[in-house]
Amino acid sequence: xxxxxxxxxxxxxxxxxxxxxxxxxxxxxxxxxxxxxxxxxxxxxxxxxxxxxxxxxxxxxxxxxxxxxxxxxxxxxxxxxxxxxxxxxxxxxxxxxxxxxxxxxxxxxxxxxxxx
Amino acid sequence: xxxxxxxxxxxxxxxxxxxxxxxxxxxxxxxxxxxxxxxxxxxxxxxxxxxxxxxxxxxxxxxxxxxxxxxxxxxxxxxxxxxxxxxxxxxxxxxxxxxxxxxxxxxxxxxxxxxx
Numbered sequence: 001x002x003x004x005x006x007x008x009x010x011x012x013x014x015x016x017x018x019x020x021x022x023x024x025x026x027x028x029x030x031x032x033x034x035x036x037x038x039x040x041x042x043x044x045x046x047x048x049x050x051x052x053x054x055x056x057x058x059x060x061x062x063x064x065x066x067x068x069x070x071x072x073x074x075x076x077x078x079x080x081x082x083x084x085x086x087x088x089x090x091x092x093x094x095x096x097x098x099x100x101x102x103x104x105x106x107x108x109x110x111x112x113x114x115x116x
Numbered sequence: 117x118x119x120x121x122x123x124x125x126x127x128x129x130x131x132x133x134x135x136x137x138x139x140x141x142x143x144x145x146x147x148x149x150x151x152x153x154x155x156x157x158x159x160x161x162x163x164x165x166x167x168x169x170x171x172x173x174x175x176x177x178x179x180x181x182x183x184x185x186x187x188x189x190x191x192x193x194x195x196x197x198x199x200x201x202x203x204x205x206x207x208x209x210x211x212x213x214x215x216x217x218x219x220x221x222x223x224x225x226x227x228x229x230x231x232x
Contacts, residue, residue, distance in 0.1 A: 044223040090158050103149060103172070104221060106158030
């Protein structure tokens with residue numbers, strides 16, 4: 001069965017420092033992978049996605065993620081964190097029902113705090 | 117509206133009562149998903165609609181939960197005989213389902229259900 005593991009429940013990073021959030025997945029075929037961000041009282045916003053091709057994907061707000069098949073990982077990175085990045089981050093893999101529809105399987109999330 | 121909307125934003129009900137949660141997807145999106153997010157967890161898939169029909173309802177926890185989408189647009193999630201364990205944020209998402217396969221889901225802000 002498909003699953004997503006986010007090993008870090010809570011991370012604190014200094015403003016301006018680099019960030020890496022870890023994500024490991026379990027999926028039998030080539031996965032479709034996503035990172036979402038959720039701010040308090042806000043809906044989930046897609047940061048970036050990987051479907052195929054270049055394993056380094058760029059997203060919004062200066063985030064990037066690298067797909068590593070050998071490690072079953074899809075870690076999220078940002079070179080310099082801003083205070084506004086404090087939020088909950090979710091990694092997800094798409095479980096395909098059929099060619100048209102997919103449900104997302106989410107990890108439990110990582111809470112990012114940014115210190116000044 | 118431009119995004120997915122959900123009403124109400126908050127719902128407090130007593131144990132044993134019936135509740136309905138509404139989702140209005142992005143216009144033209146044929147796929148609609150319901151997820152449930154419990155405290156400290158990532159969203160968990162409940163049900164997926166393709167048009168008017170439920171393509172997969174394998175995530176519904178039991179027969180107290182039911183969802184409809186009679187005209188292929190607005191969807192209602194219905195919970196009978198609510199239990200305190202049903203307390204969670206219920207998220208709705210929609211996506212385009214073109215022939216090429218776009219798996220990006222757009223999420224609404226959620227309905228926070230509290231069962232007392």
